[in-house]
């Protein structure tokens with residue numbers, strides 16, 4: 001049986017329309033899920049929506065509808081975006097589902113039984129936007145006297161009875177856990193931030209609220225609802241069948257291989273979540289990767305500035321695979337990045353249309369015209385031929401190691417090294433000249449190129465599924481010739497004599513509108 005791989009996105013707050021940040025987190029997971037499936041893993045890819053809490057309740061009030069009807073509507077927008085972006089999730093969880101309520105109440109009981117939850121009262125600052133509690137020392141006071149959290153969110157003073165989780169008791173065990181699992185938090189710089197935060201001392205965490213009721217009721221105390229982050233984090237185990245820890249699904253997929261998150265929510269995933277799980281007697285996930293944030297033409301993206309990037313507009317302007325490629329190529333994954341029209345167009349025209357698109361188009365047209373539209377029969381390979389074929393066949397092993405540390409930009413860079421080498425080879429070998437001078441050599445050169453493009457098209461599928469499929473169609477590859485067993489040194493190479501369809505361009509150029 002194939003090895004399991006369980007990957008999750010954060011679940012998105014349904015307070016607002018989806019934007020580029022949401023699409024980015026899920027895209028990264030989609031590429032990993034597709035990569036692992038093609039590489040023979042049994043993948044479970046989870047995404048969904050975070051529907052409880054004060055922030056969502058307030059948004060529903062503002063919209064003038066009841067929270068359930070509101071969340072039904074907004075959650076659907078996230079599902080629609082996922083379909084539009086060609087995301088391949090296997091499950092979409094909503095925290096208002098019954099299966100999730102059961103899971104939340106069960107983990108609560110385990111925490112009570114373990115003696116890690118006690119009843120007291122909270123008096124302190126709370127930011128509804130972050131759904132987070134803050135200490136006085138973390139806040140900044142503005143000229144208007146208003147206090148804000150480090151995220152820029154406004155805080156309010158809250159005083160209410162509350163259950164607390166004994167987070168303070170978990171400091172040493174968390175630090176030991178990070179030590180024992182050096183790749184639990186990636187990138188490394190984030191890991192250092194988290195460990196110094198924990199070393200700085202942890203305070204017990206308020207895990208229930210009483211001043212509103214849009215949430216999962218605390219078992220045995222109806223005055224309280226569970227803190228939205230305890231509720232939300234639990235989604236990752238609900239989706240694999242928790243509380244049935246003996247179930248096949250749970251045994252197979254838990255602990256998760258990877259929780260992908262933005263840097264803003266790392267603390268919840270790398271500190272609170274493993275502490276909750278360990279306290280409940282459950283295993284912690286294997287890795288949390290925190291990616292960076294996008295700005296828009298150098299500016300922080302925010303509703304008040306009015307510079308939100310709608311992923312649907314972006315795709316309608318540049319094309320789906322172009323946007324998917326750009327987002328993972330432009331920025332070293334983990335760093336912050338800036339979206340600009342110019343960078344988008346440069347990559348789309350330069351790397352996709354010119355480098356990759358022209359390579360495929362030139363080679364396939366020459367085969368179509370000069371080889372009766374069939375894969376040519378190669379003669380003996382020269383050192384140059386072997387060099388290019390060797391580079392192409394070596395790619396899979398190389399990019400596997402890069403994918404395993406979520407280094408998407410390096411994977412794409414490695415693929416482009418081969419694309420550029422193939423273009424150099426076309427120029428050096430000049431097959432159009434060989435047509436008259438040495439037709440058997442032309443056949444060999446076009447074969448080497450055809451085989452290289454086949455390898456490339458197999459390996460670009462996780463990033464650009466549609467376009468890669470167009471290329472594989474043009475190479476007459478069947479459905480069973482598209483997974484990663486078809487790439488690498490042991491693969492079945494392109495079959496001579498195979499009939500190829502008439503080539504069509506797969507990577508359009510972006511043409512600036514006049515005056516635009």
Ligand code: MSP
Pocket residue numbers: 009010011012013020021022024025050232233234235260261262263264265292293294295301
């Ligand atoms: N509901 C919580 C997560 C609970 S997970 C148990 C939440 N939701 S969110 O909708 O606010 O954010 C989800 C993700 O979007 C986060 O990973 C966040 O980092 C990401 N982004 C939001 N804006 C972003 C950018 N401008 N750029 C990149 N990603 C950003 O937090």
